[in-house]
Amino acid sequence: MNAPTSFDQLVPDIHQRDTPAALIDALKARFGDQFSTALVVREQHGRDESSFQAPPPAAVVFAQSTQDVADAVKLAGQYDVPVIPFGIGSSLEGHLLAIQGGISIDLGRMNKVLMINPEDLTVTVQPGVTRKQVNEEIKSTGLFFPIDPGADATLGGMAATRASGTNAVRYGTMRENVLGLEVVTASGEVIRTGTRAKKSAAGYDLTRLFVGSEGTLGVITEVTLRIYPLPEAISAAVCSFPSIEAAVRTTIQVIQLGVPIARVELIDNNTVRMVNAHSKLGLREEPMLLMEFHGSPGGVKEQAETVQEIATDHGGKAFEWATTPEERTRLWAARHNAYFAAIQSKPGCRAISTDTCVPISRLADCLLDSVKEADASGLPYFLVGHVGDGNFHFGYLLDPNKPEEREIAEELNHKLVARALSLEGTCTGEHGVGLHKMGFLVTEAGVGAVDMMRTIKRALDPRNIMNPGKIFSL
Amino acid sequence: MNAPTSFDQLVPDIHQRDTPAALIDALKARFGDQFSTALVVREQHGRDESSFQAPPPAAVVFAQSTQDVADAVKLAGQYDVPVIPFGIGSSLEGHLLAIQGGISIDLGRMNKVLMINPEDLTVTVQPGVTRKQVNEEIKSTGLFFPIDPGADATLGGMAATRASGTNAVRYGTMRENVLGLEVVTASGEVIRTGTRAKKSAAGYDLTRLFVGSEGTLGVITEVTLRIYPLPEAISAAVCSFPSIEAAVRTTIQVIQLGVPIARVELIDNNTVRMVNAHSKLGLREEPMLLMEFHGSPGGVKEQAETVQEIATDHGGKAFEWATTPEERTRLWAARHNAYFAAIQSKPGCRAISTDTCVPISRLADCLLDSVKEADASGLPYFLVGHVGDGNFHFGYLLDPNKPEEREIAEELNHKLVARALSLEGTCTGEHGVGLHKMGFLVTEAGVGAVDMMRTIKRALDPRNIMNPGKIFSL
Numbered sequence: 001m002n003a004p005t006s007f008d009q010l011v012p013d014i015h016q017r018d019t020p021a022a023l024i025d026a027l028k029a030r031f032g033d034q035f036s037t038a039l040v041v042r043e044q045h046g047r048d049e050s051s052f053q054a055p056p057p058a059a060v061v062f063a064q065s066t067q068d069v070a071d072a073v074k075l076a077g078q079y080d081v082p083v084i085p086f087g088i089g090s091s092l093e094g095h096l097l098a099i100q101g102g103i104s105i106d107l108g109r110m111n112k113v114l115m116i117n118p119e120d121l122t123v124t125v126q127p128g129v130t131r132k133q134v135n136e137e138i139k140s141t142g143l144f145f146p147i148d149p150g151a152d153a154t155l156g157g158m159a160a161t162r163a164s165g166t167n168a169v170r171y172g173t174m175r176e177n178v179l180g181l182e183v184v185t186a187s188g189e190v191i192r193t194g195t196r197a198k199k200s201a202a203g204y205d206l207t208r209l210f211v212g213s214e215g216t217l218g219v220i221t222e223v224t225l226r227i228y229p230l231p232e233a234i235s236a237a238v239c240s241f242p243s244i245e246a247a248v249r250t251t252i253q254v255i256q257l258g259v260p261i262a263r264v265e266l267i268d269n270n271t272v273r274m275v276n277a278h279s280k281l282g283l284r285e286e287p288m289l290l291m292e293f294h295g296s297p298g299g300v301k302e303q304a305e306t307v308q309e310i311a312t313d314h315g316g317k318a319f320e321w322a323t324t325p326e327e328r329t330r331l332w333a334a335r336h337n338a339y340f341a342a343i344q345s346k347p348g349c350r351a352i353s354t355d356t357c358v359p360i361s362r363l364a365d366c367l368l369d370s371v372k373e374a375d376a377s378g379l380p381y382f383l384v385g386h387v388g389d390g391n392f393h394f395g396y397l398l399d400p401n402k403p404e405e406r407e408i409a410e411e412l413n414h415k416l417v418a419r420a421l422s423l424e425g426t427c428t429g430e431h432g433v434g435l436h437k438m439g440f441l442v443t444e445a446g447v448g449a450v451d452m453m454r455t456i457k458r459a460l461d462p463r464n465i466m467n468p469g470k471i472f473s474l
Numbered sequence: 475m476n477a478p479t480s481f482d483q484l485v486p487d488i489h490q491r492d493t494p495a496a497l498i499d500a501l502k503a504r505f506g507d508q509f510s511t512a513l514v515v516r517e518q519h520g521r522d523e524s525s526f527q528a529p530p531p532a533a534v535v536f537a538q539s540t541q542d543v544a545d546a547v548k549l550a551g552q553y554d555v556p557v558i559p560f561g562i563g564s565s566l567e568g569h570l571l572a573i574q575g576g577i578s579i580d581l582g583r584m585n586k587v588l589m590i591n592p593e594d595l596t597v598t599v600q601p602g603v604t605r606k607q608v609n610e611e612i613k614s615t616g617l618f619f620p621i622d623p624g625a626d627a628t629l630g631g632m633a634a635t636r637a638s639g640t641n642a643v644r645y646g647t648m649r650e651n652v653l654g655l656e657v658v659t660a661s662g663e664v665i666r667t668g669t670r671a672k673k674s675a676a677g678y679d680l681t682r683l684f685v686g687s688e689g690t691l692g693v694i695t696e697v698t699l700r701i702y703p704l705p706e707a708i709s710a711a712v713c714s715f716p717s718i719e720a721a722v723r724t725t726i727q728v729i730q731l732g733v734p735i736a737r738v739e740l741i742d743n744n745t746v747r748m749v750n751a752h753s754k755l756g757l758r759e760e761p762m763l764l765m766e767f768h769g770s771p772g773g774v775k776e777q778a779e780t781v782q783e784i785a786t787d788h789g790g791k792a793f794e795w796a797t798t799p800e801e802r803t804r805l806w807a808a809r810h811n812a813y814f815a816a817i818q819s820k821p822g823c824r825a826i827s828t829d830t831c832v833p834i835s836r837l838a839d840c841l842l843d844s845v846k847e848a849d850a851s852g853l854p855y856f857l858v859g860h861v862g863d864g865n866f867h868f869g870y871l872l873d874p875n876k877p878e879e880r881e882i883a884e885e886l887n888h889k890l891v892a893r894a895l896s897l898e899g900t901c902t903g904e905h906g907v908g909l910h911k912m913g914f915l916v917t918e919a920g921v922g923a924v925d926m927m928r929t930i931k932r933a934l935d936p937r938n939i940m941n942p943g944k945i946f947s948l
Contacts, residue, residue, distance in 0.1 A: 119730055119835035162675040173673050175682075176650055191922040197831040198863050199647050200900035201636040201686055203907055203915050203945050204927045208649075208682035212675055229732030256593055258703035299773050357671040361593035389672050426674035433677055441677050448665040452934065453678045459933030460926065471677050 014469065016101040019058035023079045027059060027103070030071055034062040045084075045104035048091040049151070051350040051400065052435060057084060057098040062106045066182060066190055066221040069105060073219065074188030076103050077465055084467050085215045087128065087157030090149070092353050093434025095161065095214055099469045105219060107156050113137045114222065122179060122196050124224045127156025134225075143227040146171035149430065150339055156220045161432035162212030166335065169255075169388030170262040170294065171228065173430065178211050182222035186461035196224060209456075214432050215467035217460050231262075231294035235304055236322040236331050239311050240286040244268055244371060244383075246314040247287045248364045251387040253310050255360045259303050261388060263292035265335050268371070268383035271342065275334045278341030283334060284318055289387075290335050292328070335384065342382035342395055349397040351382075352409045355437075356420035357391035357429030366423050367392060370416045379408050391429035417443075433471045441472065488943065490575040493532035497553045501533060501577070504545055508536040519558075519578035522565040523625070525824040525874065526909060531558060531572040536580045540656060540664055540695040543579060547693065548662030550577050551939055558941050559689045561602065561631030564623070566827050567908025569635065569688055573943045579693060581630050587611045588696065596653060596670050598698045601630025608699075617701040620645035623904065624813050630694045635906035636686030640809065643729075643862030644736040644768065645702065647904065652685050656696035660935035670698060683930075688906050689941035691934050705736075705768035709778055710796040710805050713785050714760040718742055718845060718857075720788040721761045722838045725861040727784045729834050733777050735862060737766035739809050742845070742857035745816065749808045752815030757808060758792055763861075764809050766802070809858065816856035816869055823871040825856075826883045826910075830894035831865035831903030840897050841866060844890045853882050865903035891917075907945045915946065 027035050036042070037059045046056030058081075061072045076083045082102025089096060098104065110126035113134060117123065118141040125134055130152045134145050148165035149158060157163075159181065164173035171177065180194025193206040210217060241247040244266070251264055267275070272285050291307060293300045308319060322328045343351060358366045367385070374381050374394060385392025394416065396409035417427045417440050427433075427440035442450050450472050457464075457474065464474055501509050510516070511533045520530030532555075535546045550557045556576025563570060572578065584600035587608060591597065592615040599608055604626045608619050620641035623632060631637075633655065638647035645651065654668025657680075667680040684691060715721040718740070725738055741749070746759050765781060767774040782793060796802045817825060832840045841859070848855050848868060859866025868890065870883035891901045891914050901907075901914035916924050924946050931938075931948065938948055 117833065117835065119726075120833035121730070122833065162679070164673055164675075168673060172650070175673070175679065176646070185922070185926070189922050191926060192920060193923060195900045195918070196833045196898040197865075197900045197903065198834070199638055199642060199649070199831055199865065199903050201638075201829075201902045201904050201906045202900045202911070202918055203686070203924065204691075204930060205636070205649065205679075205682045205686050206919075206923060206926060208679045209930075212677070212679050217678075229730075252593075256595070256703075296773070296776055298776060299770070302770055302772060355675075357673055359591065359594035359596065359670045360672070361591065391671075391673065424670040426669045426671045426676045428675045429671065429673050430675050432675045437676070444669070444676055445680075446666060448659070448663050449667060449680060450677065452659070452665060452680060455933050456678060456683075456930055459929050 014054065014099040016055060017081060019081050019101055020079050023075060023081055024059060026075050027061060027072065030075065031061055034064065036060050045086050045096065045106060046098050048089050048094060048096045050092055050094040050434065050436065051352050052094045052097060054097040054099045057102055057104040060104045060106055062109050064109050066184065069184045069219050069221050070188045070190055072103065072105050073184050073186065077186065077188060077463060080463050080465060082465050082468050085156065085160065085219045087154030088130065088151065090151035090153045090157070091161065091434060092431045093436045095432060095434045095470060097435060099435070107154065110221065116141060117196065118143055120196060121227050122224055123227050124222060125155050126222060127220050128154050130154050131158065138227060142230050144230050145225055145227050147174055147177055150336065155223045155225065159211050159220050159223050160213065160215050162430065164430040166263045166265055166386060168386060169264060170260055174211055175208060177226045178207055178223060179226060180224040181207055181210055181220055183210055183218040184221055185218045186466050194224065212432065214434065214470050216457055216470055217466055233297040233300040234292065234294055234328065235300045236292045236328040237304065238288055238290050238320045238331050239316045240284045240288045240318045242315045244287045245364060245368055246316065247289050248367055248387060250289065250311045250314045250316060252360055252363055254307055255388055257306065259306055261291060261303060261307065262294040263290065264388040265290040266385040266387040266392060267334060267338060271338050271382040271384055274341040274345045274382060275337055278344055279333055279337050281334055290331060338382055338384045339395065342397060346380055346397045348399060350400050351395040351397055352413060353431065354394045354413050354416050355428045355431040356416055356425055357389060358420050358423045358425030360390045362423035362425065363387060363390050366420050366425065369419060370394065373415055374412055377408050377412055379405060389429065390425065435470060438472055488528065488573040490529060491555060493555050493575055494553050497549060497555055498533060500549050501535060501546065504549065505535055508538065508542070510534050519560050519570065519580060520572050522563050522568065522570045524566055524568040524908065524910065525826050526568045526571060528571040528573045531576055531578040534578045534580055536583050538583050540658065543658045543693050543695050544662045544664055546577065546579050547658050547660065551660065551662060551937060554937050554939060556939050556942050559630065559634065559693045561628030562604065562625065564625035564627045564631070565635065565908060566905045567910045569906060569908045569944060571909060573909070581628065584695065590615060591670065592617055594670060595701050596698055597701050598696060599629050600696060601694050602628050604628050605632065612701060616704050618704050619699055619701050621648055621651055624810065629697045629699065633685050633694050633697050634687065634689050636904065638904040640737045640739055640860060642860060643738060644734055648685055649682060651700045652681055652697060653700060654698040655681055655684055655694055657684055657692040658695055659692045660940050668698065686906065688908065688944050690931055690944055691940055707771040707774040708766060708768055708802065709774045710766045710802040711778065712762055712764050712794045712805050713790040714758045714762045714792045716789045718761045719838060719842055720790065721763050722841055722861060724763065724785045724788045724790060726834050726837055728781055729862055731780065733780055735765060735777060735781065736768040737764065738862040739764040740859040740861040740866060741808060741812060745812050745856040745858055748815040748819045748856060749811055752818055753807055753811050755808055764805060812856055812858045813869065816871060820854055820871045822873065824874050825869040825871055826887060827905065828868045828887050828890050829902045829905040830890055830899055831863060832894050832897045832899030834864045836897035836899065837861060837864050840894050840899065843893060844868065847889055848886055851882050851886055853879060863903065864899065909944060912946055
C-alpha cells in the first residue's frame, strides 16, 4: 500500500465554491450580530484537532435555535453553498474544514439541557451542550452520561461522529446511547427521529443513520440520550506490566470471561513518561492498564479480584487502588492528559492519531507489530487505547514543517490500517472518517457499500451542500 | 381517531403486478427443483401469523446461496416483479404477504452457522438459521445468543424486523446485537456492512439501516451477531401480585434503580388462566411477573433480594424460585406458551397483537387504561409484556368471520397506540410496521421523517421491487 501523504491526494474533493455576496447579505439581514465574516472568527471555525489546513469558511452563523439552523440551511441551499455544523472544534479528522468553502453553523450557543427524565433514564439536550456540562446538570439526580471522548466535545458533534471513549466497553457508544434526534435536513425541513421509548421497530432507523453521518446528511439540533444510575460502588486501579503484550493479553482474557469491567485503558511506557513529565504523577514508567469497576460493593469486589488474578498471571504488579473520587481523578488524569502531554513533549508538533479497532482476539496481533514498526521509524509517538473494545490510538508526533515526518507517519498509519482490516477490524473505532480515512473506508467497506452511502447522500442532499467532501467523494 | 378496519383501508398499496411467463421460465431454468409454482407451496409462503390474507406469491425460489438470492433478485428486477424474503413465516404484521404479487425467496435452506468466534464473542450465520439452532450450535462454547422473540424465528427475519424478546431489557435488541451483514441489494449486487470489531465510526451505519428495514431495501444473506458468556449463575422467580398495577409499579422501580435484571415479564390473570388450561401448570391465577437474574452467584443473590424487597412492598407474594434448568424451563413455559394457549382458548380465532412501547415511567399510565378498555369491550384477550422495556402486547382474540370483532379489536388498538404516542412511546417495540402499522408510523414519526424513509427507499430500490407496500406506501 502506498500511503498518500499530501493533502490533495488525501482529499480529492477540495475545490472552493463561490459564496455569492447576495447570500452574505441575506444572512447578515437574517442573523444580524449572530453572523460574522471576521477573519479571526472564520479561522477559528475552519480548523480542528486534525493535522490538516484548508481555507476558512466564508462566514459563520451563531445559531440560537432550530429555526436559526433551518433558515441558515435554506438560505445557503438557495445558492448551493455548503454548510458545516460546528460544535466545539475537537474533531481529529478534518470534519470542520471548509474544503469546498461555505458557511459554518456554530451550534455552541444552543447549549441548554431541555429535559431531564430521571425516572426514564433519559435526558434531552441541545447540540451545543458538552458531555461535562450534561453530567454537571444531571448530577443531582444520581444519574450520569458515560460517553467520554478525550475532549469535552458537544453532544451534537459526538452524535455526528458516533463517538465513544473509555466507558464504551461497558456502556456502548453514541450508537447505543442516542434514543432520538431532531435534525434540520438539507432542504431546511425539521424532522424528529426515534422516541423516548427504549426500543422501537417503527420503520427505518433514521436515528442511527444520522449518528455517524458527520454532518453530511443534516444538522443535529436536539439529542435525546440514555443515562445511567451512578454505580453504588466505583473502584479504580492501575497496574503496571512487564510488556505491552502482557497488558493486552490480560485485557483479552478479562473481556472473554465476560467481566463487566467499566473501563480498561492501555497506556504504553512512552506515554507514561510524557504524562509524568507533564503532570508530575510519578507513575512507574512501564506499560499500564487503568481500570474501573462499577456495581454493588460486592460486585465491584468480585470483578476486581478476578481481574487482579488474571493480571498477576501475566506479570502485572504494583496494583494501586483508588476508591475515593479524588484518588480516582488523580489516576485518570494520566489517561485524560495523555494527548496534551504528548503534544507538549515536542513543541510545535501536530499529532496524526490512528483509530483502528479489531475483534478482541486480534488485538495483540494488530497492536504489537505496529509498536515494532513505530519504534523502528524513529518518530516519537504516544499509544493509548480503549483496549477492552479492541480500539487503540497511536499518536505520531510530527513537525508540520517537515514533510518527511508526515510521510513516515502516514506510512505507519497505512500499515496499521491494512493490518487491522486483514484482522476483520475497522479503520476507525470512534473518530470518524472525515477527510483522512476516505481511502481506507473504500478498502474496508467495499466499493458497493460506499456507493450505497453515496446514493443515500445524493437522495437526501441532492445539491451536496451538507458538509460536502467528507466520508467519501461524490 | 377512527380506526380503519378493512384490509383496503389498512393497506393502501394493494395491487397485483403481473408476473410475466418469461420470468417464470427464466427462474425455472435457473433454479430447477429449487423453484415452485405449486399452489400449496405458494400459499404456505403467502401467509404469516398476522390476521390478514392476500393472494399468494406467483412462485417460490428456495435459495441455497447468496448467489441464488442475487440471481433471483436480478431476474425479478428485469421484469419489475417484487421479491419477498421468507424466513420461517412468523411475522405478526403481514410482512410476507404478496400484496403486489411477486416471487417469495425462501431462505430456510441457507441454514448454516458459518463461523463461531468464541474468543471474540461473535457468530456468523446464514439468514435461515433460527435462534434456537444458533444456541444449540454454540452451546459447547459456553456462550449464548439472547434475543428471543416468541417464535423460533430465523436470524435473517429477526434482523429484518429489528426483533427483540424477553432478554432485551439486559442484552438489547437486534439493533444492538447485529455487528455486520451481507445483503443482496435491489440491483442484485452483494454488499457487506460492518465488521467483526465491536464498534466502528466508518461511514453511514448501513448495518442498522438494514436492521428493521423489513425486506424493503435488500435481502439479508448473512448475519454476524454478538454472543455472550453464559452467566455463572442464573436464577428465575415468579411472583404473583394483587393487581396488574402492583406488578407494573414493581417493574418500574426495579428498572429505575438500575438492577441489571435479565428478564422481567408480565402475564395478566387472563393469560395465566389460559396457560394453566393449555399446559396444566397450576399457577396462581393472578397477575404475575416472571423474572430472571444473571451474574455471579453473589450478584444474582443481591439482585434477587433487591427485587423481592420491592415486590413485597407492592404486595407481591408467593415467590417461587427456580435455579435448576428444569425448574426454569417449567416457569418460562408459561410465558413462551402464552400466545398458543390464548389462540387455542378460542377455537378458530386469530389474534391481533399490539406492540406499543413507552418510556418506563409511563408504563402504568399506558397499560392500565388500556386494560380497562379491553375489559369493557367484551373481546377476549391475552396480555403479556416485556415490561422492563416498557413494551407489552395485548392479543385481541377475534373470529375472522365476524367483522364486528375485528372492528372492536382495531378500535382498542388505535386507542392504545394513540395513548402510547401521547406518552412519548412508539407504536411498535419489536414486531415492525409491516402492513398493519403504516398509518401509526406516520402519526408517530411525522410526515417529514416518513418521507425521508421513502426517499431512501426510492434511491436504493428505484423500481420498488423489494417487498413493496410494507412500512409505508410509495
